[in-house]
Amino acid sequence: MSLHIDLIKSENKYRQLELAIAFISFFNLIVNKLKIKVNGDVIHEEQLKGIDKNKLIKIIDSNIDNKESLHIQFLFNLNSHIGYLNINNNYDSNIFGNIEANIFPDKISNSNINNFFDLLRHNIINKDNLDKFFVNHKQILSKAYIDINEEGGDNPFDILYEYGTTGYNFFMKLFKAVELLSEENQDFLDLYTKLRSSDKNYFSSLLWHDDKIRDYAFKIANENNIVAQVGSFRLYADNKVQLKKSYKEMAEKILNPIFMEIPSMEEQVKKVSSNLPNQ
Amino acid sequence: MVEKLEEAKRRVKDDIPPIGIIKNIYYAPEWGEKFSYPINKLPIADYYVEYNYNHKNFGSRYLIEASKSNLHAQIIQLEESADFFKREKIVVDTYLIVIDRLSDRDKRKYKLKDFTLELQYLGKTSKESENEFAHRFNKIGK
Numbered sequence: 001m002s003l004h005i006d007l008i009k010s011e012n013k014y015r016q017l018e019l020a021i022a023f024i025s026f027f028n029l030i031v032n033k034l035k036i037k038v039n040g041d042v043i044h045e046e047q048l049k050g051i052d053k054n055k056l057i058k059i060i061d062s063n064i065d066n067k068e069s070l071h072i073q074f075l076f077n078l079n080s081h082i083g084y085l086n087i088n089n090n091y092d093s094n095i096f097g098n099i100e101a102n103i104f105p106d107k108i109s110n111s112n113i114n115n116f117f118d119l120l121r122h123n124i125i126n127k128d129n130l131d132k133f134f135v136n137h138k139q140i141l142s143k144a145y146i147d148i149n150e151e152g153g154d155n156p157f158d159i160l161y162e163y164g165t166t167g168y169n170f171f172m173k174l175f176k177a178v179e180l181l182s183e184e185n186q187d188f189l190d191l192y193t194k195l196r197s198s199d200k201n202y203f204s205s206l207l208w209h210d211d212k213i214r215d216y217a218f219k220i221a222n223e224n225n226i227v228a229q230v231g232s233f234r235l236y237a238d239n240k241v242q243l244k245k246s247y248k249e250m251a252e253k254i255l256n257p258i259f260m261e262i263p264s265m266e267e268q269v270k271k272v273s274s275n276l277p278n279q
Numbered sequence: 280m281v282e283k284l285e286e287a288k289r290r291v292k293d294d295i296p297p298i299g300i301i302k303n304i305y306y307a308p309e310w311g312e313k314f315s316y317p318i319n320k321l322p323i324a325d326y327y328v329e330y331n332y333n334h335k336n337f338g339s340r341y342l343i344e345a346s347k348s349n350l351h352a353q354i355i356q357l358e359e360s361a362d363f364f365k366r367e368k369i370v371v372d373t374y375l376i377v378i379d380r381l382s383d384r385d386k387r388k389y390k391l392k393d394f395t396l397e398l399q400y401l402g403k404t405s406k407e408s409e410n411e412f413a414h415r416f417n418k419i420g421k
Contacts, residue, residue: 032320033320075320075322077319082319082322095387095388096351104355104356107306107325108307108318108319150382150385152387
């Protein structure tokens with residue numbers, strides 16, 4: 001349950017560093033160790049009492065040929081909790097996000113804080129502040145999210161926190177939810193069969209830009225104790241069960257009425273085919 | 280992942296490989312105290328174990344990090360603990376991760392055909408194939 005942050009594609013190592021330092025400063029993280037690796041080899045390691053941004057820039061500059069292979073790791077304290085913040089190399093960025101932050105399980109005291117999501121759950125990091133941080137940096141941000149089972153961000157039932165800069169992605173997630181629900185329920189399979197033949201980008205943008213539909217979807221989410229807000233797009237759920245219930249309801253109440261009257265593509269193809277003369 | 284001392288004691292059978300008679304098991308806070316590890320500043324591995332049996336390749340002193348699924352974070356915890364022992368010149372013979380399953384992300388990063396694991400703290404570099412890796416990290420201690 002770590003926090004994964006993706007920047008927009010054009011942003012480079014310097015911008016990643018800038019965002020990481022801003023994150024550390026915004027949440028008052030006390031950084032006590034820095035480790036930099038290139039292709040798995042440690043090239044720089046030191047105990048820190050604060051971050052010297054210029055020094056870090058110099059290190060990146062001195063590895064200019066390997067810039068995108070640099071893996072920068074900060075170990076930090078937040079109150080009594082120990083965590084890490086990684087600026088990942090190119091390869092790891094595709095798996096863990098450009099920046100990844102997490103808390104190590106507490107093995108010493110009796111606290112229940114064992115991962116980054118616990119920090120939000122127990123209000124050690126206020127989720128509104130986390131949103132605020134991402135709003136402040138949305139020009140360079142693609143999305144930030146926390147997933148429960150570290151599945152990689154593709155499973156909407158697995159993501160308990162998300163900040164996205166592209167609002168219509170909210171409905172893309174709903175489509176993905178329908179796809180997953182179709183594996184366990186015939187009604188959703190019928191809906192998914194119709195849905196999959198549509199242009200999902202176009203359709204989700206259409207739904208997102210209809211104020212009434214978007215507000216209705218958020219109302220459903222809110223009724224399930226899920227915070228879903230417009231601006232860019234923000235989502236926070238306390239647990240997976242409520243999140244799944246919420247997507248189910250949205251699919252039933254919004255997508256079903258839209259697609260109910262539309263014949264499936266398979267039916268249409270068969271219809272046209274049967275009307276063609278035999279050769 | 281051993282969150283609490285009581286849980287560590289319950290999980291001992293799963294987490295510690297039965298490769299010989301165990302002389303001592305120190306859980307994270309205990310070995311931290313024993314070796315003056317900066318437990319409030321650095322992540323700490325779950326167990327320091329001493330066996331009576333001295334294996335010719337793997338020795339008798341093990342540092343073990345155990346978790347259900349988060350290999351990525353386990354490696355950092357073990358690495359930091361290993362750095363400490365190296366810095367303090369305290370001999371640990373084998374560093375070991377015990378894991379129940381790999382998360383999807385861990386599979387993408389670690390369970391690749393060309394993945395190699397460098398056991399640098401053993402004093403040698405050993406490159407392991409996917410099968411050996413899976414065997415060592417999924418099965419050991421079970």
